[in-house]
Amino acid sequence: MDKLRDFLKSWPGRILLILCLSPLALLGIESYFQSGVDPNQIAQVGEASVGLSEYQTAVNSRRSEILDQLDDASLLNEDVLHQQVLRGLIDRTLLEQQAGKLGMTVSDDTINRLLRREDIFKDENGDFSNEQFSAFLRQRGMNKDQLFAEFRNQLSLDQLNASIVGTAIYPMKAVSQLIELQLEARNIWLHRFNWQDYQQQVKLTNSDIQAYYDANKDTLKSDAMVNLAYVQISPATIKVDSVTKEELQQQYEGYKQGLAVVDERKISQILITGDNAKVRADKIKARLDKGESFAALAKKESDDPSGADGGAIGRFNPSVFGNDAAAVEQALQGLSVGDISKPIKTGFGYQIFTVTEDNGSKVPSLDSMREKLTAKAKEYKRQAIYADKVTAINDLAADGFSIEDIAQQENVVLKRLKDYRKENNTSVLAQPAVIKQAFDDFTIQDQAVTAGIEVGDGTAWVQPSNYRPTQTLTLAAATPQITQILRQQKASALALKDAKKLAAGIKTAADINKQPVSFQALGELNRQTTLLTEKERSLAFSKQAADNGIVVLASETEMGATVIIGDRIKTQQQSQLSATEKSQTAAIIRDNLGQDQLQDYLDYLRLVYKVEVNEANMAGAQGR
Structure with missing residues (x-):
């Protein structure tokens, strides 16, 4: 067993682990190699295909990995999961074909040499053992040719990946410049002109609104919405006032069994x-x-x-x-x-x-543990009642009962959400799993109550009504939105006009306190400060000041317009990185650039190899 663990930590061992057990490291999705081509295709990629079983295996593996990291299963967005897995499998297939086209392969001698070095295949004398190698293959249900083929395939992919990702260039000089930028600091004085203070001065005409509508009609769409009625329960909502002597004794017996006394x-x-x-x-x-x-x-x-x-x-x-x-x-x-x-x-x-x-x-007596055992008995009873209630509500929903009837029959509170959105949902039920169920075609068509959806530590059931699909807004419906957009734009322009006028009157540091408005003295700030908005941070370090002088900058920002005054930019010395740290930073930057290059290369391969997704099989695999 120790030899197996050591082997799986080695380079060829990790490759085999990738092939047989773990997430696909190259593209970041779960994948397993299949023997032959699955006739039930999800996608045709050039002359190869992505099989339905391969796709489903990858989805299930990736889902399990994500759920291990989530406390609330309802936070998992199934649509995004399926899209990412499909893209990853297609990307891999594209690279496999390109690697073959470029003649990137690995000889049997190379694979033999790699395997013969591994301790897991050596006998007590340190020599390669065919018996141990054969046992290894039998354990994994493959023969030598299959193992070699998969090794060769993965190593070829690694070669192609390295030739793309590993060629990203980012010189150390540029790294030093980047680090120095992050260490720049200057004293800053700030005054903001909020656009809300100018909106009363804005005059909008019908022609302004019509012109904006005509220019932006395709982007002015209503959100898909339903009215949502729902019930939600959790173990915490189940009241347990008392427990019986039998229930208390049961907990005591369980406690003693746990002690193995x-x-x-x-x-x-x-x-x-x-x-x-x-x-x-x-x-x-x-x-x-x-x-x-x-x-x-x-x-x-x-x-x-x-x-x-x-x-x-x-x-x-x-x-x-x-x-x-x-x-x-x-x-x-x-x-x-x-x-x-x-x-x-x-x-x-x-x-x-x-x-x-x-x-x-x-063993402690029952009486000495009564308080603790009572609490455990209540919790056990609470969980049992909760599980029974979940089953009962699921049965009622499956039988076609309305959410109102379910709430009344099971004595749970019925709640409602008006204008429940498919996108940009900020309601108390904003979890992707709930949104997916609420806007399911079958659920909307039949206005049915969904099956229980795990939400946090509880369960919710929803029933949508009054479905309103996404559609282009009419001028009348879009007018309030357009009015708000134009009012903010024009008010911000007025704010910027005043900001520039104020900035023009400041030449020296002595002028700061002579202005009709007060400036905030923020002290010495660097580019990472949270006292400024994103646009303000960019503005604050956009121009150098003269020695012993100041620079005055005015620009439109998120809240309207901002005037920023800064002294000379200087580089903080106390946070300088060592040569090793700079080298590590460069490696991270190059890797990120390499990943960008890989994505660009994959986009190119999509033009070279025809990619067709079987939407019907895809929908079936997603349960739609």
């Missing part, structure tokens, strides 16, 4: 039978309480043959007592050596017990 107590008994058994048992208990010998009384009074041995019946074994085991165990609970139980009625008669020896582990 063996009851090593040896016990003795006095059994009393007959019509007056209870009266006799109470009298015997009274005599025991006065100090009489348990063994002596057992010999004299017990109706069980064990009385001859002083009542000794050996180690406590619950199975001996059948249905009375729980009652006997409760009577023995908490007893130390020499303690005597009260008389209890069992199927045998009335029994009195004493512990004569205890070599087992000490």
Whole structure:
């Protein structure tokens, strides 16, 4: 096993792991190699294809990987997942064909040499073992030719990938310049002109609105919306006021089983039978309480043959007592050596017990753990009730009940969301899984209640109505949106006019305090500051100031217009990177540039090789 782990950490081992087990590292999606071409194609890529089973395997693997990283499964966007997986498989197929066309291959000798170096295939003398190699192949259900073919394919892809990604150039001089830019700082004074302060001055005409509508009609679309009625439950919404003795005992038994404690107590008994058994048992208990010998009384009074041995019946074994085991165990609970139980009625008669020896582990009594066990019993009961309620609501939804009837029958709160959006959804049910179900064609057509959707630590059921698809807005419908856009644009232009006028009147630092508006002195800031917006950060470091001078900059920004005053830009020295850190930074930049080059190359290959997606199979695989 250690050899296998070491092999999988090696270069050829990682390749095999990629082929057989893990996510496809080259393109970032899950993939497994298939033998032959799947007749059920998802996509035709040049002369090759992406098979349906290959696609489904990749989707399932990628989904599992993502869900392992998510606390809330409803946050997974299935549409995006399917698109990314399909693109990754197509990209891989494109590269495979191009690698073959370019003659990028690896010889059998090279693969043999790589494999013969691996310890997993060596015997105790350090020599390559054909037996171990054969066992390795059998374990993975492949033959030597299949293994070599897949190795050769992956290594060819690696060659092509390296020839593209590994050729990105970003010189160290440029790295140093980039780092120095991040370390630049200057003292900054700021004044903002908010566009809202100018909107009353804006005059809009019908012709302004019409002109904007005509120029931007294709972008003025309504959002797809429904009205959504829903119910949502979670274990936290389930009230559990009390638990029974049986439920508490069940938790206690579970606790003891978890401890794996063996009851090593040896016990003795006095059994009393007959019509007056209870009266006799109470009298015997009274005599025991006065100090009489348990063994002596057992010999004299017990109706069980064990009385001859002083009542000794050996180690406590619950199975001996059948249905009375729980009652006997409760009577023995908490007893130390020499303690005597009260008389209890069992199927045998009335029994009195004493512990004569205890070599087992000490288990806390139920009473000492009552509070903790009660909390666990309530939680267990709460989860069970919650699971039953989820099943009940799912059954009602499947039977065609409306969301109103479900809420009433199951006594849950019915909630509503008006104008629930497919895009830009910021509601309390903005999770992709809910949106997908709410806008499902079947659900909308039948106005059906969906099956339960896991949302956080609970479940939601939704029923859409009044579906309004995306469509181009009429002039009347678009007018409020256009009015807002134009008002902000024109108000920002007025703000910028005042900003430029203010900036023109400032020549020296002494002029800052002479202006009719006040400036914020922000102190020394660098390019990473969060005190400025993105546009303001770009403006603040766009122009150098003269020695001992200032530069005054005015520009339209996110909130209207901004005037920024800065002194001379200087480079902070305390955060300088070492040569090693600069080299690492360069490597990261080059890798990012290489990935961009790879995407450009893939776009080129899409022009070279015809790519056709089977939309029907794709829709079927996505459950649409």
